[in-house]
Amino acid sequence: MSNMAILIGLILALTSPVTWSGPAAGSPWSGEVRLGYLAISGNTESTTGNLEGAVNWDGVRWHHALSGRAIGKSEDKETTAESYKATYEGRFDLSERIYLFGLLDYNRTRFTSYDRQTFQFVGIGRRFIKTERHRLEAELGAGASQSKLSTGISQNEANWRISGVYEWKIGENASFFQKLNVNSGASNTFTESITELKSGIVGNLAMVLSYTIRNNSDVLPGTEKTDTYAAISLEYAFGT
Numbered sequence: 001m002s003n004m005a006i007l008i009g010l011i012l013a014l015t016s017p018v019t020w021s022g023p024a025a026g027s028p029w030s031g032e033v034r035l036g037y038l039a040i041s042g043n044t045e046s047t048t049g050n051l052e053g054a055v056n057w058d059g060v061r062w063h064h065a066l067s068g069r070a071i072g073k074s075e076d077k078e079t080t081a082e083s084y085k086a087t088y089e090g091r092f093d094l095s096e097r098i099y100l101f102g103l104l105d106y107n108r109t110r111f112t113s114y115d116r117q118t119f120q121f122v123g124i125g126r127r128f129i130k131t132e133r134h135r136l137e138a139e140l141g142a143g144a145s146q147s148k149l150s151t152g153i154s155q156n157e158a159n160w161r162i163s164g165v166y167e168w169k170i171g172e173n174a175s176f177f178q179k180l181n182v183n184s185g186a187s188n189t190f191t192e193s194i195t196e197l198k199s200g201i202v203g204n205l206a207m208v209l210s211y212t213i214r215n216n217s218d219v220l221p222g223t224e225k226t227d228t229y230a231a232i233s234l235e236y237a238f239g240t
Contacts, residue, residue, distance in 0.1 A: 029239045031055040034208060036233025038071060042224045043112045046081040048073035050231055056239075063091040063099075071229075082110040097127045101139060103161070105183075112227065113219035116148040117190060119183050121161045135167040145185055149220065157185040173200030189217040198235070208233045 034052040054067035066088050073081040088104045105119040123141020130137075140162055147155040161183050168176040177196040182189065193213040200206045212229040219225050 027239050028057050028059055029055070030058070030237070031239060032235050032237040034233040034235045036208070036231045038229055038231045040071070040081055040227065040229055042227030043109075044081045044227070046073055048081050050229075050233070052233070061093040063093070065089045065091075082108075084108045091125070097130070099125050099127075101125050101141065103141065103143075109214075109227070111150075112216075113150055113223045114147050114188075114216060115150045116146075118146045119159060119161070119190075120144055121159070121183075123161065133169045135165070137165050139163040145183065145190075147188070150223075151220065155187055157187060159183050159185040173206075174198065187218060191215045191217075204237045206235045206237065208235050 031054050034050075036050050036052075038048055038050040040046045040048070048071060050069065050071045052067070052069045054065065056066075057064045067086070069083070069085040071081060071083040084107075086106045089101055090103075091099045091101045093099045101121075101123055103119070103121040103123075105117075105121075107117045108115065121141035121143035123139055123143075125137060125139035127135070127137045129135060140160075142158070142160050145155075145157060145159045149155070161181070163181045164179070166178045170176055175198045177194070177198070179192075179194045181192045184190075191214070194210065195212075196208055196210045198206050198208045208231075210229075210231045210233065212231075213226060214229075215226045217225065
């Protein structure tokens with residue numbers, strides 16, 4: 001089967017007609033802040049603190065999500081771990097299940113082959129399952145990337161993206177979350193997997209165990225393709 005036939009099949013699966021009734025009423029704002037302990041493996045072997053945050057705005061058809069993460073550690077006045085990530089996604093609902101999206105993703109990680117990676121995508125998404133306990137959705141998009149290698153060489157190329165999210169509300173105070181992103185171009189494929197298990201403590205406070213895998217298919221000699229981040233964090237959520 002040709003790549004074009006596969007792409008057409010995916011688009012048809014994402015865009016089959018459904019009825020749209022709009023989101024439930026309530027405050028449009030929500031978000032969370034996390035502070036935790038992190039173990040890094042791969043190009044850097046280190047333990048440090050991490051800070052994460054997210055803000056969401058959900059209207060009738062428009063949805064906006066902004067998130068960020070900062071990791072840093074120094075020993076004897078030398079930086080041993082440093083990573084920053086910022087992501088924005090805007091969505092416009094065509095129906096209850098189908099939406100268009102635009103995505104900006106910025107990653108800066110020292111001590112790896114790619115000192116900086118920036119991605120921009122537009123595409124279409126579908127919510128396959130949306131119940132009180134389960135959420136499953138996928139996105140297909142096209143765009144571009146700009147990367148800077150640790151050697152100073154820049155790479156600019158067209159990219160395609162496929163992404164999937166599954167969330168399961170296990171009980172009243174516990175949930176499971178899994179997300180997989182694949183951004184692929186001619187010179188590199190960047191893959192990111194995020195797994196989280198959350199348990200409520202009291203009120204808006206929760207404990208979160210997370211494991212993130214980040215992989216670049218093409219790297220410089222002497223560097224690792226894969227970095228992993230295992231974290232235990234305390235989360236404060238608002239607007240939920």
